[in-house]
Amino acid sequence: MIEIEARLDELEQLGLARRTRLVSGPQGPRVVLDGKPVLLLCSNNYLGLADHPAVREAAADAAMRWGVGSGASRLVSGTMTIHRRLEERLASFERRQAALLFGSGYLANVGVVSSLARAGDVVFSDELNHASIVDGCRLSRADVFIYEHGDVEHLEWGLREADGRGALIVTDGVFSMDGDVAPLPELVDLAQRYDVRLVVDEAHGTGTLGPGGRGAVADAGVEDEVDVIVGTLGKALGSYGAYVACDLQMARYLTNAARALIYSTAPAPPAVAGALAALSLLEEQPRRVEKLQANAALLRSELAGQGFEVSGGACTPIVPLVLGDAAVALRTCEKALERGVFAQAIRPPTVPSGTSRLRLTVMASHSKSELRDAARALAQAAKAAGVQPEELHPPQAQHVAESAPVAGAAVVAGRRAPRDARHAALWDDGEGDLWVERRRPAAAAGGAASGASRGAQDGAGQPPFDAETDGPPPPRAGRTAAQAQGIFDVEAPGTLVEHAA
Ligand SMILES: Cc1ncc(COP(=O)(O)O)c(C=O)c1O
Secondary structure, X not given: OOOHHHHHHHHHHOOOOOOOOOEEOOOOOEEEEOOEEEEEOOOOOOOOOOOOHHHHHHHHHHHHHHXXXXXXXXXXXXXXXXXXHHHHHHHHHHOOOEEEEEOOHHHHHHHHHHHHOOOOOEEEEEOOOOHHHHHHHHHHOOEEEEEOOOOHHHHHHHHHHHOOOEEEEEEEXXXXXXXXXXXXXXXXXXXXXXXXXXXXXXXXXXXXXXXXXXXXXXHOOOHHHOOEEEEEOOOOOOOOOEEEEEOHHHHHHHHHHOHHHHOOEOOOHHHHHHHHHHHHHHHHOOHHHHHHHHHHHHHHHHHHHOOOOOOOOOOOOEEEEEEEOHHHHHHHHHHHHHXXXXXXXXXXXXXXXXXXXXXXXXXXXXXXXXXXXXXXXXXXXXXXXXXXXXXXXXXXXXXXXXXXXXXXXXXXXXXXXXXXXXXXXXXOOOOOOOEEEOOOHHHHXXXXXXXXXXXXXXXXXXXXXXXXOOOOOOOOOOOOHHHHOOOOOOOOOOOOEEEOO
């Protein structure tokens, strides 16, 4: 049994304890936070639509017309005309045959990934994918090959080694904590060459990138080549919920297979109507996306002017200021709050150990002067927290610079295991909870060397999947029902690479 008090104490000591802060009033560019007015620089309300009058009004009207709740799952009595209307509009927005609403992005990812892979298959997942994708992988009971962030060479190596067992590649389109964009054309090419499906999570791409704000996939011109796009309604579209855009057959399949859709209450009518109104605004006013991108560029250049080295996608609204240590990130967050800027500190397991950060997010509704002032305030906050902006390095640089993996992380066939804390059990305490693998003695002898050991050793007699032992874990005497489903079993046999659960 989990010792709750001890675990909470441990989190406090590690500087990883979390608490919620209270926002009064709607989510706008400025909010009252714990009683104090601040500039909000960490919301995903990218286009400023969550508090837009037309969106609010549509939600209020829908509550009067359709009521507040949908009453049941989509598959029981929950599918209402307003759901169908939004699905049609989203399908046409995404230029796909069909769209299917889910309760949230978390549910959509869990539902899609666990429906498209099963025990014995291999899912290929970027090391920095969102936790909902990680959980979908776990629930699928498939083996999971976690490729190094955006590294198509590593991915191809894994696809080769999987020897026909590959089911799908899954990636964030825009990475939620780093703001960079997945190498989508290359992923499409690999998916086609190795005959696996491609799922792209556009949670942070929809409304922020691409023609008409249609996302990273549209921006890369590969809309027709991606099997499933997951989009969310709770970020740029200012509401709550999510959708999957795909072809008709896939939509039919997910309606029958995605447990997160089947066994969860349909989205609430006010949220659906709010998203419909937001979608109309996005389509009618594409300049909102341009304003967002201009604001993101402005914040980046203002931060650079303050001495910060800023990474992430050149035009995505997510700007990470990587501070390294969790305590430093927390301190900087507090110092920024004292200066009227709210930029939440993001720590493991949301980001890998040693890359705690302030994750800044820009909104189209921020003014230029607000962003200039924020950059100045952040530089002062960093200094007050004992950090010089010039000494900080963006995540990509840190990936390369850091040669040793976190303690206990294993090397799989000569490659370092990804340092992604999101693939950890509950949180990364640096004790090596990260990674479950069944190493052969020869590989184990290599030790947890470093990320440098690539290329020559790749696949050199150490395939990641053991043809003899792979396959669904056999039932074991004494396993609980949950363990038998592979949900909590961190020692499921037959897998060389598997997400710790
Ligand atoms: C990349 C990504 N996917 C999925 C989700 C989950 O979406 P939702 O908040 O709608 O559950 C998030 C949300 O934080 C995300 O960042």
